[in-house]
Amino acid sequence: MTETTQRRAGRPRKAVLDRDRIGQAALELVDQTGDFTLPELARRLGVQPASLYHHVQGRAGVVELLRERVSDAMDRATLAEEGPWDEALSGFFHSYRDAFAAHPRVVPLLTTATIRSPRVIESYDQMLRRLDEAGIPTRQAMSILTALENFVIGSALDLAAPDVMWEIPADMEAPALAAALAAQPSERKRADEVFEQGLSRLLASLAAEFGA
Template identity: 55%
Template sequence: MGRAPGPRTPLLDRERITTTALQLVDEQGDFTVPQIARRLGTQAGSLYHHVEGRDGIVELLRERVAAVIDPATLDLAPWDTALEAWARSYRAAFAAHPKAIPLLMTSPVRAPRVLEQYERAVTVLLDAGFAAAEVMPLLIALENLVLGSALDLAAPETMWELIARTPTPRLAEALAAVGGRRADRAFEVGLAGLMNHARAMLAAP
């Protein structure tokens, strides 16, 4: 007997759905469930057997992007070394998918593995001696810096186009002096300022 013909398309699973959604986000900054279904050669209804609608796909995307953040950074000591290393790893993860940032940062975090990482970051700060009321403002400020810088990495190196009819000689001087790696240098300035502020908070009586 001959072999039975195989399925026309590979079986659906959460990994393939997430990969396709991330491809769409990388291309256009968003996705729809019908778009994912078309790319996978199936009907939108079939996807709902594997994911909890659009919100569920967003959380799968969050877990996929955040999966490359090195969790071992939060085991480093002292606390400020851990936080700086985590910030750099976090920035690199999101810099790989900058168009996902607006989508992920405007929806509530529900992904278990991502929540676990926040739990670890909060624990680092609490164990270092920060008051509970200080922890989330500090982490949110760090996240704002990290994600803004990840977007900056995706921007053109030349973000200021000087024109003759608007004389800006001092701006031109400053732009010429900054040289290459503008985004990296700006991130280091911001990170140093934030960390110095955090150390001062901890040292305050």
């Protein structure tokens, strides 16, 4: 057997590195540390940093992979289903919230980077089509969609927050806050109730304002 034949026989059938592996490793790194560098990501994958550039365009490319990983956990099919626009958006935004709540540390990376992923852009196009069904003028559509997203992302961070968010010092009196904290339900139930109330009121206000 020649040396060439031996090398060919020993070659892996599947590529050691691909976009899925890079995206998953980057998401795990961000979940643990809150950020990533290309050298850190390469070490985690067991490759040289230069190898990453065969699959992504530097750091910005990895951020888009992170966006796609989170977006893939959302139920985009609800946006394409027939039925009332508000039910479609409500169903999608529930999955949107859950996806970001599972990876809260990725939020700063995604909200400060330009969106370029085709499948993520497709989701925005679908959301705007449903808002068009609500009678929202094109000139107002992006600002309204941004407001809805801000609420949903904030709700995701609220869901991922510590169980104890307010701790009144022993030498301080804050009776109104203390009473409100005592009256609220458990943390997960509280976060869910706040989200449900907020989202339903936002969608209802759109329907009332634009007459859909």
